[in-house]
Amino acid sequence: MIPLSWYLFLGAIFFSFGLYGILTRRNIISILVSIEIMFNAANLNFVAFSRYFPLKSIGDQTTGPIFALFVVTVAVAEIAIGLALILIAYSKLGTINIGEIKLMKG
Amino acid sequence: MPSSIEIVIFSFLAISGIVSSFLAVTGRNLFRSFLFFGYFLLSVAGFYFLLKADFIAMVQIIVYVGGILVLILFFLMLTPKLASEELKEVRLKVSSIFLSLFFFGLLVSVLSKMAPTVIEKDRFPDVLTLSKILLTKFSLPFEVAGVILLVALVGVVVLIGGE
Numbered sequence: 001m002i003p004l005s006w007y008l009f010l011g012a013i014f015f016s017f018g019l020y021g022i023l024t025r026r027n028i029i030s031i032l033v034s035i036e037i038m039f040n041a042a043n044l045n046f047v048a049f050s051r052y053f054p055l056k057s058i059g060d061q062t063t064g065p066i067f068a069l070f071v072v073t074v075a076v077a078e079i080a081i082g083l084a085l086i087l088i089a090y091s092k093l094g095t096i097n098i099g100e101i102k103l104m105k106g
Numbered sequence: 107m108p109s110s111i112e113i114v115i116f117s118f119l120a121i122s123g124i125v126s127s128f129l130a131v132t133g134r135n136l137f138r139s140f141l142f143f144g145y146f147l148l149s150v151a152g153f154y155f156l157l158k159a160d161f162i163a164m165v166q167i168i169v170y171v172g173g174i175l176v177l178i179l180f181f182l183m184l185t186p187k188l189a190s191e192e193l194k195e196v197r198l199k200v201s202s203i204f205l206s207l208f209f210f211g212l213l214v215s216v217l218s219k220m221a222p223t224v225i226e227k228d229r230f231p232d233v234l235t236l237s238k239i240l241l242t243k244f245s246l247p248f249e250v251a252g253v254i255l256l257v258a259l260v261g262v263v264v265l266i267g268g269e
Contacts, residue, residue: 012213016206021131023202040150062239065162073251077258084265
């Protein structure tokens with residue numbers, strides 16, 4: 001069996017890539033994709049932990065996959081709302097580059 | 107010790123996942139970066155299969171690759187002006203690299219401390235157990251997830267359809 005630390009290391013790598021994408025991208029859709037990569041890194045850790053940790057009862061080992069399922073649900077809702085907001089912002093402002101959107105600038 | 111076939115599958119999935127996620131967050135072409143994102147999602151689904159979590163792997167393929175990725179691609183194809191925008195060179199590159207490396211080091215240092223010893227067990231919940239637990243112990247979060255999806259659906263219709 002693969003050691004747990006390999007999965008955790010890989011999840012950390014994916015999370016760092018997603019963070020780098022959020023910080024450097026200027027296109028909102030690319031930022032959404034980077035957020036999804038971070039979600040996937042967290043989900044990978046959930047599932048790996050649920051497989052490797054010692055568990056008290058038979059129900060405990062389902063906690064990791066079920067939590068990952070709820071994370072996927074929230075990610076889907078977030079993408080749908082996010083794309084609608086991006087479309088409205090583009091039709092009102094004419095750009096989706098976050099460097100050029102300055103509505104909230106004081 | 108892990109068997110050699112497991113190591114081969116794991117390293118193949120790991121290399122494909124790392125390369126595709128890196129190209130997805132750094133690529134200059136928007137469409138190409140989305141296709142690499144889809145490849146990354148498939149490799150994560152492969153990791154779930156390797157962890158014997160069949161159900162969440164199928165959910166990953168159906169919802170992410172079949173739902174989210176296709177939704178974003180449709181969105182881009184229906185708004186060609188958005189899709190043709192160039193992904194510009196970024197300004198905060200060096201500090202972003204340092205911050206990401208700092209976070210990576212933080213994660214590795216914390217997770218390596220709490221990593222448990224490897225437990226050799228071959229029991230993992232099948233879909234039957236998972237559904238039973240989901241509808242008894244986790245029934246309230248299940249309903250809340252349904253409400254979240256409904257609110258997102260109605261919210262999108264209100265936001266877009268009102269014009």
